[in-house]
Amino acid sequence: MTAPLLSLENVRVELGALKGMLAVVDDLSFQLEAGETLSIVGESGSGKSMAALAIMGLLPTIGRIAQGSIRFAGRDLTKLDDAALRSIRGNQIGMIFQEPMTSLNPVYKVGEQIAEVLRHHQGLSHSDAWARAVELLDAVRIPDPKRRAGSYPHEMSGGQRQRVMIAVALACRPKILIADEPTTALDVTVQAEIFELMRELAREIGTATILITHDMGVVAEMADHVVVMFRGKKVEDGTVGDVIDRPSHPYTKSLIAAVPHLTTETATVSISPTKEETSTPILSVHDLRVEFNVKKRFGRREIFTAVNGISFDVERGKTLALVGESGSGKTTAALAVARLVTVQAGQVTLDGTDMLALHGEDLRRARAKVQVIFQDPYSSLNPRLRAGAIVREPLDGLGTLPEAERDDRVADLFEQVGLGKDQMRLFPHQFSGGQRQRISIARALATNPALIICDEAVSALDVIIQAQILDLLRDLQKSLGLTYLFISHDLGVVQQMCDKVAVMYMGNIVEYGDRYAVLSTPQMEYTRQLLAAVPSVDRARERGFHKKEQDDATGLGQLPVKT
Amino acid sequence: MSDQPITRARSPFSEAFEMFRRNHAAMAGLVVLVAIVATAILGPIIYPGDPFSMVWAPFTPPGQDGYLLGTDYLGRDLLSLLVHGAKVSLTVGLAAAFVTVTIGITVGALAGFYRGIVEEALMRLTEFFQVLPTLLFSMVIVALFGASLPMITFAIGVVSWPAVARITRAEFLRIRELEYVTAARAGGVRNVGLIFRVILPNALPPIVVQAALMVGSAILFEAGLSFLGLTDPNVASWGQIIGSNREYILDASYTVTVPGVAIFITVLAISLVGDGLNDALNPKLRQR
Numbered sequence: 001m002t003a004p005l006l007s008l009e010n011v012r013v014e015l016g017a018l019k020g021m022l023a024v025v026d027d028l029s030f031q032l033e034a035g036e037t038l039s040i041v042g043e044s045g046s047g048k049s050m051a052a053l054a055i056m057g058l059l060p061t062i063g064r065i066a067q068g069s070i071r072f073a074g075r076d077l078t079k080l081d082d083a084a085l086r087s088i089r090g091n092q093i094g095m096i097f098q099e100p101m102t103s104l105n106p107v108y109k110v111g112e113q114i115a116e117v118l119r120h121h122q123g124l125s126h127s128d129a130w131a132r133a134v135e136l137l138d139a140v141r142i143p144d145p146k147r148r149a150g151s152y153p154h155e156m157s158g159g160q161r162q163r164v165m166i167a168v169a170l171a172c173r174p175k176i177l178i179a180d181e182p183t184t185a186l187d188v189t190v191q192a193e194i195f196e197l198m199r200e201l202a203r204e205i206g207t208a209t210i211l212i213t214h215d216m217g218v219v220a221e222m223a224d225h226v227v228v229m230f231r232g233k234k235v236e237d238g239t240v241g242d243v244i245d246r247p248s249h250p251y252t253k254s255l256i257a258a259v260p261h262l263t264t265e266t267a268t269v270s271i272s273p274t275k276e277e278t279s280t281p282i283l284s285v286h287d288l289r290v291e292f293n294v295k296k297r298f299g300r301r302e303i304f305t306a307v308n309g310i311s312f313d314v315e316r317g318k319t320l321a322l323v324g325e326s327g328s329g330k331t332t333a334a335l336a337v338a339r340l341v342t343v344q345a346g347q348v349t350l351d352g353t354d355m356l357a358l359h360g361e362d363l364r365r366a367r368a369k370v371q372v373i374f375q376d377p378y379s380s381l382n383p384r385l386r387a388g389a390i391v392r393e394p395l396d397g398l399g400t401l402p403e404a405e406r407d408d409r410v411a412d413l414f415e416q417v418g419l420g421k422d423q424m425r426l427f428p429h430q431f432s433g434g435q436r437q438r439i440s441i442a443r444a445l446a447t448n449p450a451l452i453i454c455d456e457a458v459s460a461l462d463v464i465i466q467a468q469i470l471d472l473l474r475d476l477q478k479s480l481g482l483t484y485l486f487i488s489h490d491l492g493v494v495q496q497m498c499d500k501v502a503v504m505y506m507g508n509i510v511e512y513g514d515r516y517a518v519l520s521t522p523q524m525e526y527t528r529q530l531l532a533a534v535p536s537v538d539r540a541r542e543r544g545f546h547k548k549e550q551d552d553a554t555g556l557g558q559l560p561v562k563t
Numbered sequence: 564m565s566d567q568p569i570t571r572a573r574s575p576f577s578e579a580f581e582m583f584r585r586n587h588a589a590m591a592g593l594v595v596l597v598a599i600v601a602t603a604i605l606g607p608i609i610y611p612g613d614p615f616s617m618v619w620a621p622f623t624p625p626g627q628d629g630y631l632l633g634t635d636y637l638g639r640d641l642l643s644l645l646v647h648g649a650k651v652s653l654t655v656g657l658a659a660a661f662v663t664v665t666i667g668i669t670v671g672a673l674a675g676f677y678r679g680i681v682e683e684a685l686m687r688l689t690e691f692f693q694v695l696p697t698l699l700f701s702m703v704i705v706a707l708f709g710a711s712l713p714m715i716t717f718a719i720g721v722v723s724w725p726a727v728a729r730i731t732r733a734e735f736l737r738i739r740e741l742e743y744v745t746a747a748r749a750g751g752v753r754n755v756g757l758i759f760r761v762i763l764p765n766a767l768p769p770i771v772v773q774a775a776l777m778v779g780s781a782i783l784f785e786a787g788l789s790f791l792g793l794t795d796p797n798v799a800s801w802g803q804i805i806g807s808n809r810e811y812i813l814d815a816s817y818t819v820t821v822p823g824v825a826i827f828i829t830v831l832a833i834s835l836v837g838d839g840l841n842d843a844l845n846p847k848l849r850q851r
Contacts, residue, residue, distance in 0.1 A: 340745055367751045380742035384764045397751030443746065 004031035005208055006055070006176055011068035013047070013054050021066070024050045026232040028068070032176065037202070037209040039223035039240070041216065041255070043462035047232040048212045052178050055210075056095055057085040073175070091121040094169030098181040100161035104153040110164045111137070111149025117171045136167040140197060159190035166197065173205045180212045187325035188489060192533035195222055214462060216259045217535030220244055228252045241544075244537060258467040260492030262519070262534055281313035282483050283337065283451050288346035290329070290336050306332040308507035309346070314451065314500075317477070319484040321494040321515075323530070324504035330487050333504070334453045337485065338370045339363060351450040368398035371444035375456035377436035381428040387439050388414075388424030394446045413442040417472060434465035441472065445480070453485045458493060470496060491534050495519055503527050582843035589839020595832040603653050606646035614647040614799050615639060622815045635804070635818045636811050644799045645825055651800040652782050652829070655716050659781035662720025664774045667727025668763070674728070675735025676758050686732070689725045697722040698787065705793045712795055719784045727773055734766035768844035772837055779833035786826055801826050
């Protein structure tokens with residue numbers, strides 16, 4: 001057996017904290033064979049990104065490799081000096097980062113950024129490097145590469161930027177490509193294209209890939225080999241089939257159990273829209289239109305239509321999902337219902353009130369009827385207020401409760417969302433992401449609203465926490481008879497949560513109906529694409545996990561499959 | 564798990580203070596500053612009497628005849644002048660910074676919160692004040708309305724608020740888009756509440772830093788005006804001591820050096836504290 005391409009042995013990475021060193025990666029060992037795709041999975045804070053940065057020698061200044069060895073091409077990377085590491089970085093090991101907005105330098109043309117790598121590592125001349133950069137842009141399927149090489153990053157979409165990053169990373173045909181959550185910031189259809197591209201290019205060049213992700217669906221579709229990390233330690237290591245079908249560690253089991261499954265519902269249609277007494281909708285939206293002034297130049301206005309005349313209803317105690325990619329207008333539509341953005345035209349009737357007719361003090365009072373749970377558990381809570389005061393805010397602003405009873409109400413709310421009363425005194429930064437989202441939920445419940453808007457309420461959470469929060473939302477709906485307008489891009493979550501689904505695309509609702517109808521028998525092409533693009537454990541399992549091998553006729557990818 | 568009960572509530576400010584305490588330079592600045600403030604408060608008790616009274620022969624060098632810092636051209640005790648001047652200089656510095664911050668926050672907050680025509684108008688006003696030559700403008704105010712301490716304080720405040728206004732506006736522009744502000748709006752908080760109770764407390768850190776540095780620059784500003792003679796001649800301030808002795812700088816250099824050093828040390832201490840606050844309040848530098 002030949003030596004593996006990259007092998008980590010007992011690697012321990014420490015970060016300097018205020019109180020001594022903190023081990024973020026502890027005793028991590030794994031091996032990467034040439035040409036294979038290894039996936040490192042774990043929740044945020046599990047140390048998976050730190051492990052990748054350690055391989056690249058790019059740990060933050062407060063971090064260091066305390067122990068262990070990282071062997072690559074016969075050398076121990078932990079022993080190399082900066083100059084030697086630089087010659088490996090970008091040349092033999094390339095890296096793609098999560099955030100395509102910030103990982104390209106905004107002041108240089110993208111062609112220049114690719115050419116720079118080539119000039120530096122391969123000593124190409126300016127004109128040769130530029131020509132090669134254009135070829136690479138073509139290889140990552142950027143249309144009209146000659147012209148686009150002269151574009152600046154802000155002139156490209158997120159997906160295109162990530163393609164450029166791939167071009168940069170693969171410019172020197174590296175032996176290893178490290179991709180740290182490369183598609184987390186991208187829409188699901190773009191994600192599917194990026195993965196397709198990575199797969200093809202890796203096979204073409206023979207690059208081995210380390211794919212860092214939190215998404216088991218991605219793992220199932222992309223990886224040959226999986227390493228599961230939990231709090232800095234490796235808890236599971238095996239082929240993708242073994243890990244997903246026969247997980248041994250309890251953490252892996254709970255991780256896989258928590259993945260929302262997007263299954264084709266057939267007989268299980270218990271919530272079918274049969275002869276249920278057709279209750280009057282609590283929220284009725286008709287021809288809602290929202291426009292933004294993009295810019296004003298010399299008095300000439302450019303108008304962007306975010307929501308283009310949409311209509312939908314939500315029944316009391318039910319959940320409607322607004323589904324779509326970023327920029328589809330789903331959040332704008334929901335915030336328009338709550339009158340948190342300016343509405344141009346349409347009708348919104350909530351619980352008998354014409355929301356759009358309200359002004360000033362009437363509008364402020366009407367806000368008690370609709371509350372919002374936001375996406376980002378870090379920016380949705382005022383860092384200067386204690387948790388109790390945050391939940392109390394709407395009670396003070398809108399509540400009809402007498403002052404003396406408000407604190408008791410806050411305590412009750414804390415209990416309802418599964419937080420302790422003693423936690424009311426804490427500040428937001430002392431809570432975890434999931435707990436913060438519970439505070440958000442408590443705040444939204446405070447005024448007994450007729451409608452709660454969940455704006456990607458679980459998207460920023462790790463999958464296990466996400467499952468807990470979804471359970472909480474469902475329990476609350478049952479016990480309090482809540483009505484949700486649920487905004488999400490994650491169709492797996494939508495299927496678990498919702499009764500009806502509205503698919504939005506570029507400001508319009510392109511498909512609207514009961515959940516099982518939309519998700520199982522989609523009528524529109526766009527809905528079908530959206531469904532097909534979702535990385536799915538189940539679909540990958542049906543394919544036997546190794547799509548790569550199946551369509552690989554050339555036999556280039558000799559994958560070490562041990563099953 | 565992360566669900567362990569945390570019992571001690573730690574406010575963002577208590578954490579910032581801990582950071583501040585770790586910063587030796589800032590702590591040293593704070594100690595010096597506290598000493599100076601104590602002198603300013605206790606000075607008149609230690610050195611009672613009028614600092615302007617002539618007590619000994621003019622130009623007695625420091626240390627001679629029991630006068631620790633010597634006497635000036637009129638035979639006044641420099642130490643007594645210095646101690647009494649500390650109160651005036653610090654008061655002017657603090658009061659001017661207060662005026663600056665009050666105007667700056669009001670203008671910046673309104674501009675950043677309401678946007679549109681309000682912002683347009685207020686920011687053009689800010690720019691108007693920014694392009695005026697500050698020293699000249701304040702001299703004109705003092706010359707026109709009389710060289711009293713309140714007028715000097717006001718003049719300093721009026722010429723220095725644009726910096727605070729710009730910082731405040733920038734912070735408001737950033738914070739008003741955050742979700743907790745939208746959440747507060749959804750929770751029925753009125754605009755006044757949004758500005759002062761939700762956004763402003765979160766915008767404070769850079770403003771606090773700017774205000775601290777403003778105290779230092781106001782002291783310098785006052786010294787500058789006094790040096791030019793634009794001050795109340797009946798009140799001892801550090802700048803005024805330098806100004807009145809400036810003709811004798813070659814014969815008795817200590818008469819200007821001593822108050823000069825006092826200004827230098829005070830402003831340095833304030834700057835160190837300001838820097839320390841900046842580090843402590845800036846979450847990006849708070850690596851944990």
